[in-house]
Amino acid sequence: MIATLEPLSEPRTVVSGETSHLLGAIEAGGTKFLCGVGTGPDNLTSIEIPTTTPAETLASVAAYFKQQQVSRLGLACFGPVDINRASPTYGHITNTPKLPWRDYNIVGHLKKELARPISFDTDVNAAAVAESTWGASQGLANSVYFTIGTGIGGGAIVDGRLIHGSAHPEMGHILIRRHPADTFAGVCPSHRDCLEGLASGPALEARWNQPPTTLPNDHTAWDLEAYYLAQAAFSAALFLSPDAIVFGGGVMRQQQLITKIEIEFEALAAGYLSVLPNLSESRLQHAGLLGALLLAQQ
Numbered sequence: 001m002i003a004t005l006e007p008l009s010e011p012r013t014v015v016s017g018e019t020s021h022l023l024g025a026i027e028a029g030g031t032k033f034l035c036g037v038g039t040g041p042d043n044l045t046s047i048e049i050p051t052t053t054p055a056e057t058l059a060s061v062a063a064y065f066k067q068q069q070v071s072r073l074g075l076a077c078f079g080p081v082d083i084n085r086a087s088p089t090y091g092h093i094t095n096t097p098k099l100p101w102r103d104y105n106i107v108g109h110l111k112k113e114l115a116r117p118i119s120f121d122t123d124v125n126a127a128a129v130a131e132s133t134w135g136a137s138q139g140l141a142n143s144v145y146f147t148i149g150t151g152i153g154g155g156a157i158v159d160g161r162l163i164h165g166s167a168h169p170e171m172g173h174i175l176i177r178r179h180p181a182d183t184f185a186g187v188c189p190s191h192r193d194c195l196e197g198l199a200s201g202p203a204l205e206a207r208w209n210q211p212p213t214t215l216p217n218d219h220t221a222w223d224l225e226a227y228y229l230a231q232a233a234f235s236a237a238l239f240l241s242p243d244a245i246v247f248g249g250g251v252m253r254q255q256q257l258i259t260k261i262e263i264e265f266e267a268l269a270a271g272y273l274s275v276l277p278n279l280s281e282s283r284l285q286h287a288g289l290l291g292a293l294l295l296a297q298q
């Protein structure tokens with residue numbers, strides 16, 4: 001399934017009759033939910049709600065939006081999720097390691113609470129759309145967005161359309177070539193040493209026994225991280241031939257990382273690709289939340 005991507009244009013406020021309605025956005029993350037109301041990067045107010053149990057977190061989400069005059073909502077959700085509208089479990093979070101949320105009907109719950117239409121997609125698909133609308137891949141027909149944080153995920157836009165496939169891409173779990181000096185087993189509960197298992201925030205913390213934010217800029221951790229993330233970019237370039245590849249997420253706050261990734265990427269490309277995609281960091285503070293806002297327009 002390839003969904004037509006309408007909002008690759010300027011954001012608009014939905015108008016019904018003579019009444020202008022605000023749009024609501026939810027970025028559901030593994031550690032926090034961001035809930036916002038607005039029209040775009042320059043007009044967005046948001047709050048944070050900790051991710052605990054569905055009952056507790058969604059009660060706070062519902063309470064927030066009951067105070068807002070929003071006509072529609074977009075929900076950009078951590079995965080895996082069921083985004084196939086024909087599926088009986090559409091709107092569910094599926095096989096997440098976060099057990100209270102496993103097989104949870106998050107869209108159903110919020111629709112019941114808020115009685116508003118809710119558009120639903122993965123957090124990385126939403127972020128990919130936000131980047132191509134307002135961010136680092138703005139206006140480009142072909143782009144890939146990776147988030148590198150608690151987990152790793154990727155979303156792709158090809159010929160101006162977001163790719164869903166039969167479910168949604170799971171680029172964070174691609175298999176990569178291990179660095180010869182790396183003996184770390186990996187943290188992915190399903191695959192151990194897939195990309196997420198070797199290069200996510202929790203993988204960095206487990207390998208180096210300290211939070212990634214406390215690792216110095218010149219630590220060898222960042223060379224290894226770039227070695228792995230460049231492979232993700234290279235695979236994306238080979239599969240999809242994007243104009244741009246954008247990296248976001250907490251781990252990318254390490255500012256020298258994107259330059260290291262570029263160097264590793266060029267080494268991997270080895271002159272074989274005639275056109276290299278532009279690699280860059282996300283330029284949006286809340287790509288997932290902004291993507292949710294774009295979802296709400298659909």
Ligand SMILES: [Zn+2]
Nearest residue numbers: 173188191194
């Ligand atoms: Zn994995």
